[in-house]
Amino acid sequence: MTDFSPLLKNINRFVTLTNEEQARLKSILKVSKVKKKQMIIQPGAVCRYRSYIAKGAFRVFYLDDVGKEHTVSIGIEDWFVTDFYSYINQVPATNYAQALEDSVILQMKYEDIELLCKEIHSLSEYFRLTTEKAFAYSRRRVISNISKTAEQRYYEYIEKYPSIANRVPQYILASYLGVSPEFLSKIRSQKISKS
Amino acid sequence: MTDFSPLLKNINRFVTLTNEEQARLKSILKVSKVKKKQMIIQPGAVCRYRSYIAKGAFRVFYLDDVGKEHTVSIGIEDWFVTDFYSYINQVPATNYAQALEDSVILQMKYEDIELLCKEIHSLSEYFRLTTEKAFAYSRRRVISNISKTAEQRYYEYIEKYPSIANRVPQYILASYLGVSPEFLSKIRSQKISKS
């Protein structure tokens, strides 16, 4: 028996669903356990699900043509994980999504969500409001990327998400910030010598 | 008399609005003419509107503490312009939004849109679907920023948005790509000598 309450609580922060609507939503959820390092999305395959992280942590990353990984997003409990472009356009993914820990996700199939959003106004509102927030944050990250040094971005990140920074390997954080792991290591060692 | 049809046509690509719903939407639109270089959003003031560009071009930019401009977005006809974070959270803006040409915008007040989205399911769907697209593109830009060189980002941009690249000053495109205008100039001169 799975506990859907964290997801329902999340939704409740934005909109109100009737009991029947909650039941319909639950009926389309597919619970999956994912082992650490396992991929739930891979380039080439269409990303059919939007996944809510009930337990654990994930990252979405892009593998470039010289084999380097670039982390697009890092998510923990109560976040969603998807290759968003692949998901909303239902075209082959360009990214991987990988469990950073043993995790449990609630998967929602694209077609099911689209149908439910068409039928349940509040659910449409929920995704509208949360995606607007996500978009606003993404724009802030763009500003950070184009206007700040790697050092500034690093300190900005550990201040904003200290628990995540301590939970994921440093080389993954480096690839999220857009710097080499060696350079992030250098940044950190400079800090220690200063303080 | 203003022509609302481009906006309605845009909406129609995603959802269907009844005549009455269209009328309600029109009733909240405020038409504004904006002269080139004029600011429609400024740091400190809450961004009360989501603006549809009926004619002209805009950019949203961040002015950092050493006085340098960083362009967050560039939009032309049939796009929206907003300091998104300020708009959706109704908190003071951190960015400017500036007309790059003499323009005409259709402004929608935050409260009006929120109310209409609560009352008109299709409109909620419209903003959900379009914001999902915007978010997906923003993530792609993040990948580009963290994984590519300035040169690659430049050629990627002019290939993707050739008409915009030719329509805005080069120093603004540079600030969008996250490079100095001098370096963008250098990139361009290298291309010419190669070809």
Add this chain to the structure above:
DNA sequence: TAAAAAAAATAACAATGGATAAAAAAATAT
């Protein structure tokens, strides 16, 4: 708990991109 694997640190050198200043070219206003 020991061995193996993964992650982080260090260091020398290289490349990308920024700062500054000046000149040239283009756009705008008078």
Add this chain to the structure above:
DNA sequence: ATATTTTTTTATCCATTGTTATTTTTTTTA
């Protein structure tokens, strides 16, 4: 059309960040 302002180019030097290789530390697995 000319003067003025804005934008772009050019060039030199400097700072930030990447690369490669090696070592140390930490984590995982047997």
